[in-house]
Amino acid sequence: MSGADLVLVVAPIAIGIVLVLGGLLMVQLARKSKVGKLKPNHIAGVRTMLSLSSDTAWYAAQRAAARSTTIAAWGGIVAGALVPTVVFWGLEADTTTVMTATIGLGGAAWILVWSLAGTSAAQRAARD
Secondary structure, X not given: OOHHHHHHHHHHHHHHHHHHHHHHHHHHHHHHHHOOOOOOOOOOOXXXXXXXXXXXXXXXXXXXXXXXXXXXXXXXXXXXXXXXHHHHHOOOHHHHHHHHHHHHHHHHHHHHXXXXXXXXXXXXXXXX
């Protein structure tokens, strides 16, 4: 197996691992957010000036974002599980690269869109 062939195997697996682990982390954060167990911090959760302005705003924002965060997370998990399977589709090297990029970037775009939707919901809830 040449170096180029090895990259075609390793890259989809690495991308899949990152997406799945990131998605699992987001699921856990969403669960904690939904039940009010994600304490105010500067690392995890929806962190805006408004959500960090008070504990009440923080917990309202996190609860409001939990659903969208869960949807984002599961999209990442599904894309991450699908990406490594590209290796076994028996495609040409160029097609494998394109499919890996398409599925990986599609999963990342899914996460971004739903995370932004969660942030929007969080801002509205923190304002109320």
